[in-house]
Each structure stands twice: as structure tokens, then as C-alpha cells.
Amino acid sequence: MRGREAGLSVVTVGSLTEHLSATGYDPILTPVADFADRTEITGAAMAPDRVEPGDLFVAISGARAHGADFIDKVISRGAAAVLTDAAGVTKIREAIGYRIPVIEVAAVRDAAGPAAAVIYGTTASSDPALFGVTGTNGKTTTTYFLRSLLSTLLEPKQKSTGLIGTIEIAAGPSPETSERIASDMTTPEAVALHKLMHEFRSKNVAAAAMEVSSHAISYQRISGLYYDVAGFTNLTQDHLDLHGTMEEYFAAKAGLFRRSRTRTSVITVDDAAGHRMAAEATGHVVTLSTSGQAAQAHWEVEDTAAEGLGTAFTLTNRHTGERIRTSTALPGDFNVSNAALAAVMVLEAASDPERPQEFSREDVVEALESKQPFHVQVPGRMQVIAETPAAIVDFAHNPDAMIRTLEAVRKPMQEQNRGKLILVIGAAGERDASKRPTMGAIAVRMADHVIISDDDPHGEDPAEIRAGLLEGAHDAITTGGLETVLEEITPRGDAIAAAVAAAGEEDTILLAGRGHEDHQDVAGVRVAIDDRAELAAQLKARGFTTLTGSGAA
Numbered sequence: 001m002r003g004r005e006a007g008l009s010v011v012t013v014g015s016l017t018e019h020l021s022a023t024g025y026d027p028i029l030t031p032v033a034d035f036a037d038r039t040e041i042t043g044a045a046m047a048p049d050r051v052e053p054g055d056l057f058v059a060i061s062g063a064r065a066h067g068a069d070f071i072d073k074v075i076s077r078g079a080a081a082v083l084t085d086a087a088g089v090t091k092i093r094e095a096i097g098y099r100i101p102v103i104e105v106a107a108v109r110d111a112a113g114p115a116a117a118v119i120y121g122t123t124a125s126s127d128p129a130l131f132g133v134t135g136t137n138g139k140t141t142t143t144y145f146l147r148s149l150l151s152t153l154l155e156p157k158q159k160s161t162g163l164i165g166t167i168e169i170a171a172g173p174s175p176e177t178s179e180r181i182a183s184d185m186t187t188p189e190a191v192a193l194h195k196l197m198h199e200f201r202s203k204n205v206a207a208a209a210m211e212v213s214s215h216a217i218s219y220q221r222i223s224g225l226y227y228d229v230a231g232f233t234n235l236t237q238d239h240l241d242l243h244g245t246m247e248e249y250f251a252a253k254a255g256l257f258r259r260s261r262t263r264t265s266v267i268t269v270d271d272a273a274g275h276r277m278a279a280e281a282t283g284h285v286v287t288l289s290t291s292g293q294a295a296q297a298h299w300e301v302e303d304t305a306a307e308g309l310g311t312a313f314t315l316t317n318r319h320t321g322e323r324i325r326t327s328t329a330l331p332g333d334f335n336v337s338n339a340a341l342a343a344v345m346v347l348e349a350a351s352d353p354e355r356p357q358e359f360s361r362e363d364v365v366e367a368l369e370s371k372q373p374f375h376v377q378v379p380g381r382m383q384v385i386a387e388t389p390a391a392i393v394d395f396a397h398n399p400d401a402m403i404r405t406l407e408a409v410r411k412p413m414q415e416q417n418r419g420k421l422i423l424v425i426g427a428a429g430e431r432d433a434s435k436r437p438t439m440g441a442i443a444v445r446m447a448d449h450v451i452i453s454d455d456d457p458h459g460e461d462p463a464e465i466r467a468g469l470l471e472g473a474h475d476a477i478t479t480g481g482l483e484t485v486l487e488e489i490t491p492r493g494d495a496i497a498a499a500v501a502a503a504g505e506e507d508t509i510l511l512a513g514r515g516h517e518d519h520q521d522v523a524g525v526r527v528a529i530d531d532r533a534e535l536a537a538q539l540k541a542r543g544f545t546t547l548t549g550s551g552a553a
């Protein structure tokens, strides 16, 4: 039996069953025996391979399997008890009889978070202060900006910060001095999140930024968590393979902006979804306009000005008259939106009298104006690999993100009347196939030379995926009478080599879709390729200069 970790109070099957009963989950405990009630629980897991001695195993009924199908493995790994549904109880009793206490509830996914919160000690007032970000695009970038600002504020007070998202899970005094593990999901399962909160507390983490995917909200992964501040970026077409319609997609994201879950909601109101989200959010709601369209917003971005490849801007507060000048080094107007959202989320957290932070509002203003918290590299997000030719790697993999990224990259080219834009693009397999023709059309309309290649095919036929993009591209060239050079080159390494071969010093190369990813999943086989390293290597081979560290994986 694994000892109880420091700071965890004793939880037994009996006390957990009582808690679930008191919070409306109507649990049934079997067998009804003294040993069952007194059985101690020291952790929780949903993936059978991650069960540790003393854990509560949460056995869910899923699309691929039922967790209870793995009960033998779970027992051998020392699970102390199981939380599951009626189907799971039947499977367990048929497999091993009454050897292990089983708590039966109807809604296992809903109960997993509150159960894990009790086991790991998560409460509305416990550290870390949580900053969650949701939206179709901008979650990763905004959470890196949040973490950079929070560590600028907290490191001087000997406090650490944390990050949970698509790229990595990290905790430490600063982004540079953190323990980091690669992520296999944007938002982990509830039991993993509460375990993380406990680990963050033991690492002196006072505040953490986390991406909240719409899947996470739909799959109840954030149940039992309380957000100090939650931010909304935007809502455009993506993930329709899960949510079906934009209405359901909206409803999924709206689940984060509820008083019961979030103290302050900061809603970017640059699109219709933002206005609706602000109207429907409950609790303390703050609006942010970064496009100059919503004069009634609490906070607005004004006076933007090019600063290198990035942008300087002023944050103004309509109520207080505050004007805060700051900037981001990342290209693109959308990165002004991301930086403004991160800034307002932390400013609002510092102004919440019922939930004092380790920093004041004045500390935040001072950091924004003098410490450049948004001059950080976000792996694979508008990451500049070289400046001559301009060579950028970005994660854009849906129509809206592509348009934004291509606009961002074209802007300096148009201002300096310089060169042609060479774009390498693909699309992921087993994800929303309806967006592929749209992406192909956007590519040929906004770039001068387009190379259709592979992204992450997963189990789909890569040629089929490329055909979807090519179909949209050919249609757009025909109907628009475009002169765009269009090629289909695979594998991706050859496509990158072709892009570099076609580039002159005045040109711009953009690799879109994979960003930080260092391998492709081709029918279950991991094919190693990192766009940043490949691009840097090809540029060096042609004698071009690359930025130091830019090709690092």
C-alpha cells in the first residue's frame, strides 16, 4: 500500500461514499462489509496502466472499451476500490466476485472529478489559483503568456507557477527552470487533473494556467475544479466531429463560464460567439474588445503599432480610465488578442477582494509596462526560424487559424513589398474532414506557392486527406483564375526541402499545421519529424542563417 502523500487527509471508501451521497450521486457500495467501508484510498486513476497501490480506479464506459474490462490488470496493480456504473459492477462481479469494494453511480464521469477532489484535497480556496482558457484558437498561446506573466509576478516572492496544455505539463519557479512532461492531451482526465493540483501544491505552485478544451468540458474532465479566472478567445469551425453542430460546440464551451465553476470570466467579444458568451456567462463577467468593434467592452485594445515582427498596444479600461502600454513579440494581430486576454485575466484576478493573490494590481501594471511578459517563444506558434528568408512554423490547422496566420505573415511582406509566400500545409486524419477543401482554397488564395503534404494521418489514407485539400485548392484556382503554384509532395520532409529550394532571400516560408509536434502518427507508426528542426536544417544546407535555438525540438 502506498503511504498517504504529505498533506492528504485520510479518505476511506466509506467517507468517499458518504461524500458522493451528500453531493447527489446516489452511490451504492458493495459488498456491504466492514472491510469495504474502512478500506483506505490514497489516489485515483482512470487509465488502467496508471493505477498505483491504494488507488480508486474509475472505470468508465467508453467508445472503445469499458474500464471494468481491465479489472485483472487493475487488481494486480494494487487498486483499493473501484468507482463505476451498473455495467461495470456486473463485469467486475463476473470476473472477480466481491474481492474489491465497488462504488456504483449512474454518472461515473460526472462523479470522477468530485471524488478525485476529495482524495487529493482540491477545494475552491486551495492553491494553485487556476487560470483556464478555452476557445477554438489561442488557448496554447494565451496560457504561455499567462504563465510568463504569473511567473514574472510570483518568482520574486519565491512562489512557483504551473502550466497544463497541448504541448506540455510544467511546474517550477519559472518557465526556464521547470520540470516538464510532454502532454498526450490538451486537458487531462479529471482524476489526473486533481492529482496534478496536489503535485503542484507540493511544488509550491501558487498559480497555474491551463487550456480547457471543449472535449474536456463535454467529458466532465474539469468537474471538481474551481477557476479564479477563465478566459474565452473565440469560436469558429473546428471539432464538429465531436460536437456535431456549432450550437452544441458553443454550449460545451459555455459550461466553463458558470459561477459554480469560475469566479471571474473574461470574455473576448471580437466575434458573435463572444458577445453571446458574455451575455450568458454567470458570476463576475468582464469583456475585452481587441478589434475595436465593441465600444461597450470593459477593456479595449488601442493604439497598436508594429514593433519588430510583433506589436505594441495599449489596454484601456472604460470604467477606471486606466491606460496600460505593453507589447508582444509574436507576429499577428491575433497574438495581440491573446496577450490582451492574458493581461486582463491577471489584472482581474489581482482585483478580487475575496480571493487575494500574492500580487497586487499595481504589480501587474508594472510587470506589463516594464518586464515584457509576452516576449516569449511559444513552441510551434508563429515560431520564427529565420529572418532572411522569413521562415515561420505555426500550428494553424483550421480555416480561421489559417486565415489569421496567413494575414499575419503577409502583412510585413505587403508593407515592405517583398517576395513571394511559400506555404506547406496538410490536414490531420480522423478529425473534421469537412474543413479540408476550405483549407485548400484558403491556401491558394493567400499564398503564392502552395505545397500540399501530410500532417498527422492517424488511421486515414494520407492520399485521401491530401485529395480533400487539393479539391478545394483546384476549385479556388479555377473559379478565381489564380496563378498560384500548387504542388503535392510527400513525405513532409521532401515538401519542406522543396519550399526551401523555391525560396529566395526576399521570400517567406510558412509551415502550418503541426507547430511543436515532433512526430507524425501514420497508421499507428510514429514517424519522427519536427517542422522546426527540418526547416532549420534545410535552410542551413542552402547557406541561409537561422535564429539560434529556433530549430530546437
Ligand SMILES: CC(=O)N[C@H]1[C@@H](OP(=O)(O)OP(=O)(O)OC[C@H]2O[C@@H](n3ccc(=O)[nH]c3=O)[C@H](O)[C@@H]2O)O[C@H](CO)[C@@H](O)[C@@H]1O[C@H](C)C(=O)N[C@@H](C)C(=O)N[C@H](CCC(=O)O)C(=O)O
Residues within 6 Å of the ligand: 046, 047, 048, 049, 058, 059, 060, 061, 062, 063, 064, 065, 066, 067, 070, 184, 185, 186, 187, 188, 189, 213, 214, 215, 216, 219, 242
Ligand atoms: C473523444 C475523446 O475525448 N475520447 C476520450 C474518452 O474516450 P471514451 O470515453 O470513448 O473511453 P475509451 O477510450 O473507450 O476508454 C474507456 C476506458 O477503457 C480504457 N482503455 C480504453 C482503450 C484501451 O485501449 N485501453 C484502455 O485501458 C480507458 O483508459 C478508459 O478507462 O476517454 C478516454 C479515456 O480517458 C480518452 O483516452 C479519449 O480520448 C481520445 C484518445 C482522444 O483522442 N481525445 C481527443 C479527441 C481529445 O480529448 N482532444 C482534446 C483536444 C481537442 C483540441 O482542442 O484539439 C484534449 O483535451 O486533448
Ligand SMILES: Nc1ncnc2c1ncn2[C@@H]1O[C@H](COP(=O)(O)OP(=O)(O)OP(=O)(O)O)[C@@H](O)[C@H]1O
Residues within 6 Å of the ligand: 135, 136, 137, 138, 139, 140, 141, 142, 166, 186, 211, 233, 234, 334, 335, 337, 338, 380, 381, 382, 394, 395, 396, 397, 400, 401, 402, 404, 405
Ligand atoms: N486568438 C486567435 N484567433 C485566431 N487564431 C489564432 C488565435 N491565436 C492563435 N491562432 C492561430 O491558431 C493556431 C493555434 O494557436 P494555439 O495553439 O495558441 O491555439 P489552441 O486553441 O491551443 O489550438 P488547439 O486547440 O488546436 O491546440 C496558431 O498557430 C495561429 O495560427
